[in-house]
Amino acid sequence: MARRTGRRPGNPDTREAILASARDAFAERGFDGASIRTIAAGAGVDPALVHHYFGAKDKLFVAVMKVPFDPGELLPEIVAGGPGGVGERLVRTFLRLWDSPAGAAGVALLRSVLSNEWTARLMREFVTTQILRRVMSGLDLPAAEAPLRSSLVASQLVGLAVARYVLRVEPLASVPAEVAVAAIAPTVQRYLTGELTGVFDLAEAGERAIGGPPSA
Amino acid sequence: MARRTGRRPGNPDTREAILASARDAFAERGFDGASIRTIAAGAGVDPALVHHYFGAKDKLFVAVMKVPFDPGELLPEIVAGGPGGVGERLVRTFLRLWDSPAGAAGVALLRSVLSNEWTARLMREFVTTQILRRVMSGLDLPAAEAPLRSSLVASQLVGLAVARYVLRVEPLASVPAEVAVAAIAPTVQRYLTGELTGVFDLAEAGERAIGGPPSA
Numbered sequence: 428m429a430r431r432t433g434r435r436p437g438n439p440d441t442r443e444a445i446l447a448s449a450r451d452a453f454a455e456r457g458f459d460g461a462s463i464r465t466i467a468a469g470a471g472v473d474p475a476l477v478h479h480y481f482g483a484k485d486k487l488f489v490a491v492m493k494v495p496f497d498p499g500e501l502l503p504e505i506v507a508g509g510p511g512g513v514g515e516r517l518v519r520t521f522l523r524l525w526d527s528p529a530g531a532a533g534v535a536l537l538r539s540v541l542s543n544e545w546t547a548r549l550m551r552e553f554v555t556t557q558i559l560r561r562v563m564s565g566l567d568l569p570a571a572e573a574p575l576r577s578s579l580v581a582s583q584l585v586g587l588a589v590a591r592y593v594l595r596v597e598p599l600a601s602v603p604a605e606v607a608v609a610a611i612a613p614t615v616q617r618y619l620t621g622e623l624t625g626v627f628d629l630a631e632a633g634e635r636a637i638g639g640p641p642s643a
Numbered sequence: 644m645a646r647r648t649g650r651r652p653g654n655p656d657t658r659e660a661i662l663a664s665a666r667d668a669f670a671e672r673g674f675d676g677a678s679i680r681t682i683a684a685g686a687g688v689d690p691a692l693v694h695h696y697f698g699a700k701d702k703l704f705v706a707v708m709k710v711p712f713d714p715g716e717l718l719p720e721i722v723a724g725g726p727g728g729v730g731e732r733l734v735r736t737f738l739r740l741w742d743s744p745a746g747a748a749g750v751a752l753l754r755s756v757l758s759n760e761w762t763a764r765l766m767r768e769f770v771t772t773q774i775l776r777r778v779m780s781g782l783d784l785p786a787a788e789a790p791l792r793s794s795l796v797a798s799q800l801v802g803l804a805v806a807r808y809v810l811r812v813e814p815l816a817s818v819p820a821e822v823a824v825a826a827i828a829p830t831v832q833r834y835l836t837g838e839l840t841g842v843f844d845l846a847e848a849g850e851r852a853i854g855g856p857p858s859a
Binding site: 540555591623625 | 753754756757758763766767770771790791794795797798799800801802803805806807809810811812813814815816818819821822825826827829830833834839840841842845846
């Protein structure tokens, strides 16, 4: 393997070993359960070296997923404008990324996620802990409602990506991004902050009926 | 190949030849553009034999897609109840199919659709002409709005299927179907019959800006 120069620090073999160990750890234990110590042990290096190469655990997760953006930088501005327009800002940013040159990598990533259970686990964990949790934490909502609201947002956004960029269902595939924003932002806003009449009553009744909450 | 007995009529090789020819024709020319005559010619049989084996062209498309239901039988009851509850009836029926034993085949089909351009074309054509067109035709809406409304419905339903059954994003993957219906039916209802403020103005402006309507 050719030795890289430039902004990525360190020995490329060590770097790859850390990424491979991190990929396994995040898929097996989830983001919260995977520790830098375990990841370092899996790669046979000192934990300090993981910090030195990648910084904090969330940055390491971004590097593992090879996503062309850092949610830790992108999301604060989406949340900062207040809960009122958060759906619109989220959908607009989502489409801006997909419509950028990085979108082609997104299509490949989505295909891989949908055909491979291991990649699916990683992506589910990434979207939940790195994107939706950050968005939800900026909104003043009952904590118990956040997981279902998040997964509803995920259902609309992943469906938008699949319909517009993978299946290319017309005219949604060709309309300007602002048309899709105008149509879909109210859906995401409702899932994030709307009343969702009956949904949480039904969900509680379902939990009682099956003897406990669904596995998280 | 073992000779089938039971309700499927005719020589299995002939049957498979017709299905293969139909698959190509629907993917290349679309449902409306593919004629029974062309499909028969591709299979080297008489058009009357296609009718004899499969019935009308829409039944042939159902056989090609191997979907475990016939939209021609399922959709009239969804539409018949009137436009008011059509979103709810559509989401409920969608989830009933996916939660049935046929759902496992649905996951495999969805994975194949998302990884193979040819299957994607077929599925896009099937969903558009066999499902969404039938639903839209029962609603009293401007014809020009139907395609965009349909593709918005597709974005939410495909996203629901991917999030609940393929990625298994919790808690959406585990909640009772009625919870998902209560949450998602209003979205689908709005896409089908709601006002969609600004969407069609923006879409028209976009068409003028790029010198014509997006390719259909």
